[in-house]
Amino acid sequence: MINQLVANIKKTGAPIVVGLDPMLSYVPEHIQKKAFSEYGETLEGAAEAIWMFNKEIVDKTYDLIPAVKPQIAMYEQFGIPGLQAFKKTVDYCKGKGLVVIGDIKRGDIGSTSAAYAVGHLGTVQVGDKTYAPFDEDFVTVNPYLGSDGVNPFLDVCRQEKKGIFVLVKTSNPSSGEFQDQLINGRPLYELVGEKVAAWGAEAMGDDYSYVGAVVGATYPEMGKALRKIMPKAYILVPGYGAQGGKGSDLVHFFNEDGLGAIVNSSRGIIAAYKQEKYAGYGAEAFGDASRAAVEDMITDITNALNK
Amino acid sequence: MINQLVANIKKTGAPIVVGLDPMLSYVPEHIQKKAFSEYGETLEGAAEAIWMFNKEIVDKTYDLIPAVKPQIAMYEQFGIPGLQAFKKTVDYCKGKGLVVIGDIKRGDIGSTSAAYAVGHLGTVQVGDKTYAPFDEDFVTVNPYLGSDGVNPFLDVCRQEKKGIFVLVKTSNPSSGEFQDQLINGRPLYELVGEKVAAWGAEAMGDDYSYVGAVVGATYPEMGKALRKIMPKAYILVPGYGAQGGKGSDLVHFFNEDGLGAIVNSSRGIIAAYKQEKYAGYGAEAFGDASRAAVEDMITDITNALNK
Numbered sequence: 042m043i044n045q046l047v048a049n050i051k052k053t054g055a056p057i058v059v060g061l062d063p064m065l066s067y068v069p070e071h072i073q074k075k076a077f078s079e080y081g082e083t084l085e086g087a088a089e090a091i092w093m094f095n096k097e098i099v100d101k102t103y104d105l106i107p108a109v110k111p112q113i114a115m116y117e118q119f120g121i122p123g124l125q126a127f128k129k130t131v132d133y134c135k136g137k138g139l140v141v142i143g144d145i146k147r148g149d150i151g152s153t154s155a156a157y158a159v160g161h162l163g164t165v166q167v168g169d170k171t172y173a174p175f176d177e178d179f180v181t182v183n184p185y186l187g188s189d190g191v192n193p194f195l196d197v198c199r200q201e202k203k204g205i206f207v208l209v210k211t212s213n214p215s216s217g218e219f220q221d222q223l224i225n226g227r228p229l230y231e232l233v234g235e236k237v238a239a240w241g242a243e244a245m246g247d248d249y250s251y252v253g254a255v256v257g258a259t260y261p262e263m264g265k266a267l268r269k270i271m272p273k274a275y276i277l278v279p280g281y282g283a284q285g286g287k288g289s290d291l292v293h294f295f296n297e298d299g300l301g302a303i304v305n306s307s308r309g310i311i312a313a314y315k316q317e318k319y320a321g322y323g324a325e326a327f328g329d330a331s332r333a334a335v336e337d338m339i340t341d342i343t344n345a346l347n348k
Numbered sequence: 349m350i351n352q353l354v355a356n357i358k359k360t361g362a363p364i365v366v367g368l369d370p371m372l373s374y375v376p377e378h379i380q381k382k383a384f385s386e387y388g389e390t391l392e393g394a395a396e397a398i399w400m401f402n403k404e405i406v407d408k409t410y411d412l413i414p415a416v417k418p419q420i421a422m423y424e425q426f427g428i429p430g431l432q433a434f435k436k437t438v439d440y441c442k443g444k445g446l447v448v449i450g451d452i453k454r455g456d457i458g459s460t461s462a463a464y465a466v467g468h469l470g471t472v473q474v475g476d477k478t479y480a481p482f483d484e485d486f487v488t489v490n491p492y493l494g495s496d497g498v499n500p501f502l503d504v505c506r507q508e509k510k511g512i513f514v515l516v517k518t519s520n521p522s523s524g525e526f527q528d529q530l531i532n533g534r535p536l537y538e539l540v541g542e543k544v545a546a547w548g549a550e551a552m553g554d555d556y557s558y559v560g561a562v563v564g565a566t567y568p569e570m571g572k573a574l575r576k577i578m579p580k581a582y583i584l585v586p587g588y589g590a591q592g593g594k595g596s597d598l599v600h601f602f603n604e605d606g607l608g609a610i611v612n613s614s615r616g617i618i619a620a621y622k623q624e625k626y627a628g629y630g631a632e633a634f635g636d637a638s639r640a641a642v643e644d645m646i647t648d649i650t651n652a653l654n655k
Contacts, residue, residue: 082475118467120481150520160425168389174427187522215494
């Protein structure tokens with residue numbers, strides 16, 4: 042699937058991923074009304090609203106982008122109906138040829154980690170039958186529990202040719218509380234980066250590994266150091282746009298082949314119609330606003346990379 | 349809810365929690381058959397099997413124990429039907445007066461962490477209505493992202509009088525890869541422990557905080573140090589039994605009031621009928637085997653504490 046991700050990026054010329062993190066407050070009034078008129082102001086109604094919202098954004102942007110990253114928390118908050126909307130979104134995006142990165146940030150140990158791995162990337166056995174319950178292409182994984190947490194994902198990745206992105210240095214202001222602590226003079230996130238490189242060496246695609254890393258756009262200098270520590274890891278870069286990261290910050294996340302990183306924007310794309318810049322589209326044409334925001338993001342990043 | 353947990357522990361005299369982590373391989377043949385005859389070898393069939401398994405164990409043990417800890421991964425691996433069985437289990441256990449600790453190990457930032465918090469502990473707004481989607485009493489939280497990840501949970505905990513257990517030192521063999529790294533001569537897990545104490549000071553119940561910690565039974569010396577660092581934090585202790593922790597290892601996880609820790613056993617209780625010691629019960633009476641294992645665990649821990 043890392044080969045597919047690279048192929049999609051080359052085809053679109055767009056090293057970006059659209060974060061499908063639909064807060065209900067992003068969903069335009071007319072969509073909420075339609076969903077609530079059918080299902081009431083219920084969890085089912087909320088799930089229908091975010092699904093219709095997602096579908097329109099995907100329909101208006103899928104030809105421009107290689108991948109999407111649905112954030113499962115935004116669905117899980119609406120309980121079972123929300124998770125059904127998550128699954129519907131995953132399936133729909135895959136049907137459109139998009140690589141789907143499930144932003145699930147799971148992490149546990151042994152058989153528990155294996156359960157997450159089969160549930161999200163692999164297949165689970167029931168009697169003589171097997172099922173692929175959520176079936177994303179990649180998921181994000183939290184490294185705090187060490188190799189015991191990651192290895193069960195690696196087993197499934199090798200079997201299914203799928204991948205993970207391990208949290209290394211996250212984009213948020215307080216990420217330094219633990220991640221930046223110095224161990225023999227080097228920050229913890231570099232140790233995690235070294236582990237990512239080691240885990241990834243055991244699970245290689247053609248040019249890049251099945252094991253990628255999450256490194257926030259808000260920390261470009263750290264991105265530069267981590268790029269060298271994990272040369273074969275694709276870096277998933279959150280924090281562009283709404284969180285403050287700019288195109289020029291991103292250059293060092295990429296390798297010299299112009300590959301090796303994929304930059305996420307969530308709010309900046311899916312709620313583009315709420316920004317002054319795209320307000321002209323109006324709430325009815327929110328999907329067109331998202332398309333314009335994707336085009337601008339591609340231009341911003343391409344210009345930065347070509348400098 | 350921490351007050352309720354303490355009250356339940358005092359009432360039962362049992363500082364233990366039963367981990368409802370039903371692997372399908374733990375579920376006796378006759379239950380699997382019954383579930384599959386109704387739903388086929390489907391995700392629904394698997395979910396029904398683990399639900400029936402859980403229900404029997406809860407029915408046979410609820411009067412002896414203060415709390416249960418369903419591990420969501422074991423349900424999530426069966427997709428939407430699995431998560432429905434999780435929810436059914438949560439509700440059923442609460443109906444029996446048990447405190448429910450959702451072992452979800454979530455952790456993200458800002459609005460995403462808030463989404464997990466409202467989805468699992470609080471209520472989510474849909475139009476003018478509010479819903480409590482999963483409605484556990486406590487959840488486990490991963491600290492790798494720092495305060496940005498924990499604060500949204502604290503907000504919901506204060507509002508709903510619920511609680512969290514933050515992963516500090518996990519029970520698995522590789523937990524030391526990152527957690528034991530020395531920072532100015534002190535291990536990372538102690539820094540996390542200090543944060544737990546600080547977060548917890550802002551969210552106090554009567555005697556203990558809404559913010560607890562996870563510290564593995566497999567590391568008793570570290571438990572001793574962490575007990576002092578976080579005197580007001582309840583410690584959730586995994587790793588007893590199947591993972592190797594013994595009653596005598598647990599003494600230092602408790603405070604002098606005999607409180608402050610709750611010891612989890614999953615496999616050792618729910619799959620007791622598969623152990624030689626309880627094999628006499630047979631698969632049909634697996635719930636009675638679990639009850640006997642709970643009684644033995646209480647005796648083991650009580651003896652250790654009374655020494």
